Amino acid sequence: MAKEKGIKELEDLPGVGPTTAEKLKQLGYDTIEKIATASPHELAELTGMKLDAAKQAVDAAKQATTLEFKTASEVDAKRKSLGRIHTGAKSLDELLGGGVEANAITEAYGKFASGKTQLGFQLSVNVQRPVEQGGLGGKTLFIDTEGTFRPDRIEQIAKAAEMDTKSALENILVVRATTSDQQILAIERADKLVRESNVKLIVIDSLMSLFRSEYVGRGALNERQGKLNMHIHKLQKLADTYDLAVYITNQVMDNPAILFGDPTTPVGGNIVAHAATTRLYMRKSKEDKRIVRLVDSPNMPEGEAVIKITPDGIKD
Numbered sequence: 001m002a003k004e005k006g007i008k009e010l011e012d013l014p015g016v017g018p019t020t021a022e023k024l025k026q027l028g029y030d031t032i033e034k035i036a037t038a039s040p041h042e043l044a045e046l047t048g049m050k051l052d053a054a055k056q057a058v059d060a061a062k063q064a065t066t067l068e069f070k071t072a073s074e075v076d077a078k079r080k081s082l083g084r085i086h087t088g089a090k091s092l093d094e095l096l097g098g099g100v101e102a103n104a105i106t107e108a109y110g111k112f113a114s115g116k117t118q119l120g121f122q123l124s125v126n127v128q129r130p131v132e133q134g135g136l137g138g139k140t141l142f143i144d145t146e147g148t149f150r151p152d153r154i155e156q157i158a159k160a161a162e163m164d165t166k167s168a169l170e171n172i173l174v175v176r177a178t179t180s181d182q183q184i185l186a187i188e189r190a191d192k193l194v195r196e197s198n199v200k201l202i203v204i205d206s207l208m209s210l211f212r213s214e215y216v217g218r219g220a221l222n223e224r225q226g227k228l229n230m231h232i233h234k235l236q237k238l239a240d241t242y243d244l245a246v247y248i249t250n251q252v253m254d255n256p257a258i259l260f261g262d263p264t265t266p267v268g269g270n271i272v273a274h275a276a277t278t279r280l281y282m283r284k285s286k287e288d289k290r291i292v293r294l295v296d297s298p299n300m301p302e303g304e305a306v307i308k309i310t311p312d313g314i315k316d
């Protein structure tokens with residue numbers, strides 16, 4: 001956390017003017033903490049600052065930051081007090097340790113029609129319920145990048161849950177993003193909306209489709225990953241600051257490097273892999289059944305749950 005020493009923004013650091021600050025932000029050094037842990041040589045090289053100036057900036061950033069130490073029991077108490085959104089299926093909730101976690105990013109990846117979007121709809125409705133009923137008592141911000149948001153599905157799911165369908169629809173704020181820049185902006189500008197509208201769930205369906213179609217070829221990969229990194233970082237920050245849940249869907253590709261087992265791999269590389277607190281792999285089974293595999297979780301064992309996609313939403 002940055003101490004109250006007058007140094008709050010990058011621009012407050014000695015030797016860092018508005019242009020350098022902007023450059024640093026674009027390179028992903030967007031907080032005082034990141035400057036504090038950066039190497040002066042690297043900063044100098046990347047921004048064209050003089051090495052001495054970069055050293056001063058890093059020193060000042062170090063002085064302006066303190067670490068807050070907490071005991072494990074404090075951390076434990078905080079984790080237990082965090083809310084969770086029920087998914088509609090008990091087996092999936094149990095697999096997740098109670099549902100989709102607040103203060104974290106949950107990713108669902110899988111092939112087409114595996115149920116990623118449907119789960120997003122279900123969560124968008126369920127988050128509206130009070131905490132005692134498996135929600136977080138808040139609204140949803142839904143970033144639709146594929147044009148697959150369906151209000152009539154929301155209505156159906158809400159009706160089946162005996163909720164007021166009109167308010168269920170009112171409580172979902174939908175942004176249709178058609179470029180990755182729009183997607184990024186929607187999240188960059190979300191703070192005010194999240195605060196004022198009590199948003200407790202942000203859905204991005206899907207995270208990578210626009211990035212993938214716009215940044216084609218090896219040459220564009222660095223730039224893509226840089227932008228993606230900042231985008232995800234902002235999502236994490238929103239999740240932390242406002243105790244909200246983030247649910248992202250992701251596409252898959254076949255990874256020829258995997259010789260044994262299922263070669264299906266989520267796209268987005270390490271940046272997405274590291275950012276997602278919990279990863280779910282969804283695949284189609286018979287008829288309306290879907291198998292959800294918990295692939296990555298900080299505290300739950302790997303395992304699978306079988307769910308059904310019904311007209312009423314996700315069920316056991």
Ligand code: GTP
Pocket residue numbers: 110111112113114115116117118119148153288309310311312
């Ligand atoms: P992509 O976005 O194409 O990658 O797939 P996805 O994983 O998001 O799939 P989605 O969540 O859209 O799931 C599609 C499946 O849900 C389809 O196979 C349909 O069978 C099922 N589905 C969609 N709408 C309904 C509905 O109104 N009723 C029922 N029972 N099933 C539905």
Ligand code: MG
Pocket residue numbers: 116117118146148205249
């Ligand atoms: Mg979808």
